[in-house]
Amino acid sequence: MAASSSGSSRRRGGSDEYGNFQFILGASTIGSLGTCLLLTPLDVARHSTQAALRARVTTPTALDALRAAAQPGAVSGLWRGLPWALGRASFTPLSFLLVYEQQKGSKDAFEAGLWARTAQTLFVQPLDFLRTLRQADAIIAPDASAHLRRSVMAIISSDGGRSFWRGLLPTLARDVGASGVCWACYSGLRRGFGVGDFSGDGDWDTPPNGLALSLAVLASASAATAAMLTQPFDVVKTRMQIHEQVRSDKEGYRRSKLARVSQTFRDVYKMGGLPAFWTGGVHRVLSAAIAGLLLGPFYEFAQNVSDDSLRPVRKPFILPKDPSSIIVHPRATKTMFIEVK
DSSP states (O other), rough: OOOHHHHHHHEEEEHHHHHHHHHHHHHHHHHHHHHHHHHHHHHHHHHHHHHTTOOOOOOOOOOHHHHHHHHHHHHHHTTTTTTHHHHHHHHHHHHHHHHHHHTTTSHHHHHHHHHHHHHHHHHHHHHHHHHHHHHSOSSSSSSGGGGGGOHHHHHHHOOGGGGGGGTTHHHHHHHHHHHHHHHHHHHHHHHHOOOOSSSOOOOOOOOOOHHHHHHHHHHHHHHHHHHHHHHHHHHHHHHHHHHOOOOEOOSSEEEEEEEEOHHHHHHHHHSSSSGGGGGGGGHHHHHHHHHHHHHGGGGHHHHHHHHHHOOOOOOOOOSSOOOGGOOOOTTTOOOOOOOOO
């Protein structure tokens, strides 16, 4: 009877865990698509401003970039590249959660989250590349932006399939770095202000008054901080992705020139010094702050990582030949490693 009860309890626990996964996946996907649809104009203005970065040329202000992006029509201009943006937004929650749930059993929550963010970035990089191309041509001249409007097949035939992962290193530095900063800030602010549940049992059935708003404000502040600190990588990523890899010279020969990370850093610095690395920073920080405020604990799965960081990491417990000689306190959270010689 006891064995039956224990088995039933394990089945219920697995069912609850699967249901919780489905809820988080569904809520985060809806939130990701909603914020993408709402904040795409800011992404268009950011990418267009970064693409228009030139030496000895005044960079458009945040409002000027939005006005330029709204041409020739507000909807078609401000929401350009939306299909690729929505495709990216729809896959990011699933690709993160699948890896995170698989990794968190054997790794610390922050380490598992960073691995999951890395896998997510690798998976959605082609969609991010195409989104950037479509959104970066609002300000620069039409003849200079013709390569940004090429079809997918034209890009493959000209630059090759590997070009869809162009700018991967700065993208990883931006996304993985921003997630790490966001999670650290969110967890630290929760503890500093005493907001939320720190027991690790995930019981949010009766939250205190104002808890949801408090967590949303903390997520917004954490997201804005992470966006501001990682903005230089965003500029370099955009410049590498919009780079025209294959050109025809005066004699009609096709010349190929790859965009390198170190050279792109030097080029950006020559164009405007250190301030150039924060081009489009207003749009990105504002976008992150709004997304953090709207999604709250779901932003970058900050609540999951923060709560899971309080749980002990499961590690193998190897019993000796005589297990009766081992005494483990039932509330112990650290694994005892015993080497049998």
